[in-house]
Each structure stands twice: as structure tokens, then as C-alpha cells.
Amino acid sequence: MTQTPSSPVDGMEIRVAVSTVIFSLRHDRDAEIPRVIVPLVRRTRDPHEGQWALPGGWLGAAENLEAAASRTLAETTTLAPSYLEQLYAFGDVDRSPSRVVSIVYWALVREDDSRNSELHNVAWFDVDALPALAFDHAQILDYALWRLRNKVGYSRIAHGLLAETFTLADLREVYEAIxxxxxxxxxxxxxxxxxxxxxxxDRFRTGSHRPARLYRYNHAVELADRGPLPGSAADH
Incomplete structure (x- = not known):
């Protein structure tokens, strides 16, 4: 694990961690709409040994935040997200036995990628049927889900859950799931x-139903307002 930088304040060492809430979809054979799912990592040491938690790790001394989010995701889950954005900083004094400030990102992973990421200490859970989570990770996940549901209406983040080309029915399913x-x-x-x-x-998906036209996103239109900050590679 990369050593985290720390800052002593009034004799207390403050440690900086990076965590990520990762959303994907899972289609069930008889369900009307897909489920929104998230991967959790089972902790192997105290505090909260044996409980489920969001994937994450310490911020490296020579590492920027987005690079740390991508690295810790790869190390804990093997996932490479199709969309990654900073969510919020969580730093309540009593959120951890030691003083830890977590910079939290949220990410989107396409369904095919999520199905190929199972590790022995990583499992995917329905956002409506989560186990007890370590630390304040339940609060973090609730906030990330609220952000996802609010942002889907004015951004193109749904693209992060879709293939490069898709039908309008595929796109509608993403909105319905979220x-x-x-x-x-x-x-x-x-x-x-x-x-x-x-x-x-000019392509169509054929099958048991009437052929459905395939679409792609117009990348010249960016509805998600990131202000003057540069977007990540996954956003373009």
C-alpha cells in the first residue's frame, strides 16, 4: 500500500484516503428494469474486520486524487471505470478511530465489465439490499446514489453504462434503473x-423484434457542468 501523507494538527495526525462508489447495472431474466448494483470489499483487518466497505486506499505522497482513485480501484476490484468524477470530501472527526479524511469519487462501469471482476473478497450488491457497511460508508453511498439520480437528467453520464452504440430502449432502461x-x-x-x-x-439491431436503430452519443455536446476544471479521460 502506498504510504499516505499526513499533517499533524494539535498533536493529531490527519491521514488522507481515496474511496470510490462504483455503479453498474445487472439485468435479471424476469425483472422489468435492471438493478443498480455496487461492488463492496470485505475488510481483512480492524477496524471493522469482516465488514463490507467501499473500495479505496491511501493517497500517495506524489499522486493526484484522480490517479489515486483509479489506482485503488484497480488494486481492490480490478475495475477500470468508464466514467469517474469527484463526489465529496468526508472528514467528520468521529468517522474513524484515527483522523481520516476521505476524498470520495463515484464511477460508472458497464455491465459486461462488472460481470468479469469477481474477486474472493469483492462482491456486488443491489443498492436496495446492502449489508451493514463499515465506517460512514452507508452515508457516502446514499449521497452518491442521490447524486447519480439527480445528475442523470441533465448530463450524458448514462453513456458510462452503455456500449458505444445502443438503441433508445437500451438508453431508456438505464434511466429507468437509475x-x-x-x-x-x-x-x-x-x-x-x-x-x-x-x-x-445507419446500423440496426435485429432479433426477434422489429429492427431497432443504433445510436451513439454526440460528444460535441457536453451537458455535465464541470466548471473550469479539466475532465478525466473517461469523460471524453
């Missing part, structure tokens, strides 16, 4: 087609 409710297909199609965020391709 929002937790069914959407009217006709209204959804009209709103999306009027948004200028999608580009129709």
Missing part, C-alpha cells in the same frame, strides 16, 4: 430525439 420507475417509451423517445445529444447511425 430512477427506479418505468418511463413512457413515446415520451422518452421524443425528449431524447429533441435533445441533440444523440446521433443516429
Amino acid at each position: 430512477l427506479g420507475r418505468r418511463l413512457d417509451p413515446a415520451n422518452f423517445r421524443r425528449q431524447v430525439e429533441n435533445s441533440a445529444t444523440l446521433i443516429p447511425t
Whole structure:
């Protein structure tokens, strides 16, 4: 584990960690909409040995925050997210036996990638059926889910859960899973087609139903406001 920088304040050492809430989708055979799922890591030492926690690790002394988030994700879960964004800093005095400030990111992983990431101490859980979590990680996860549900309406983050090309039904399923409710297909199609965020391709998905046109995102349109800060490579 990379040693974390620390700062003594009034005799107390403050340690900086980086954690990530990772969202993906899981289709069940008989479910109307996909489930939103997150990976958790079982702790192997105290405090909270044996409990589930968000993946993370210490910030390296010569490491920027986003690089640390990507590194700790790879080390604990083998996952490489398709979307990564800083969420919030959590630093309540009593959140850990020692004084730890966690810089938390949230990330999106496509379903195929999430199915290929099972490790012996990592498991995926439905966001509506979580086990007891270590530290304040339940609060962190609740906040990340709130952020996801609020942001899906004015950004293109749904792309982080989709393949490069997708049908409108695929896109609607992502919205339905995140929002937790069914959407009217006709209204959804009209709103999306009027948004200028999608580009129709000349390809169709064929199968047991009528062929469905495949779309891709218009990367010239960026609705997620990051202000003057540069975006990560996953955002482009």
C-alpha cells in the first residue's frame, strides 16, 4: 500500500484516503428494469474486520486524487471505470478511530465489465439490499446514489453504462434503473430525439423484434457542468 501523507494538527495526525462508489447495472431474466448494483470489499483487518466497505486506499505522497482513485480501484476490484468524477470530501472527526479524511469519487462501469471482476473478497450488491457497511460508508453511498439520480437528467453520464452504440430502449432502461420507475417509451423517445445529444447511425439491431436503430452519443455536446476544471479521460 502506498504510504499516505499526513499533517499533524494539535498533536493529531490527519491521514488522507481515496474511496470510490462504483455503479453498474445487472439485468435479471424476469425483472422489468435492471438493478443498480455496487461492488463492496470485505475488510481483512480492524477496524471493522469482516465488514463490507467501499473500495479505496491511501493517497500517495506524489499522486493526484484522480490517479489515486483509479489506482485503488484497480488494486481492490480490478475495475477500470468508464466514467469517474469527484463526489465529496468526508472528514467528520468521529468517522474513524484515527483522523481520516476521505476524498470520495463515484464511477460508472458497464455491465459486461462488472460481470468479469469477481474477486474472493469483492462482491456486488443491489443498492436496495446492502449489508451493514463499515465506517460512514452507508452515508457516502446514499449521497452518491442521490447524486447519480439527480445528475442523470441533465448530463450524458448514462453513456458510462452503455456500449458505444445502443438503441433508445437500451438508453431508456438505464434511466429507468437509475430512477427506479418505468418511463413512457413515446415520451422518452421524443425528449431524447429533441435533445441533440444523440446521433443516429445507419446500423440496426435485429432479433426477434422489429429492427431497432443504433445510436451513439454526440460528444460535441457536453451537458455535465464541470466548471473550469479539466475532465478525466473517461469523460471524453
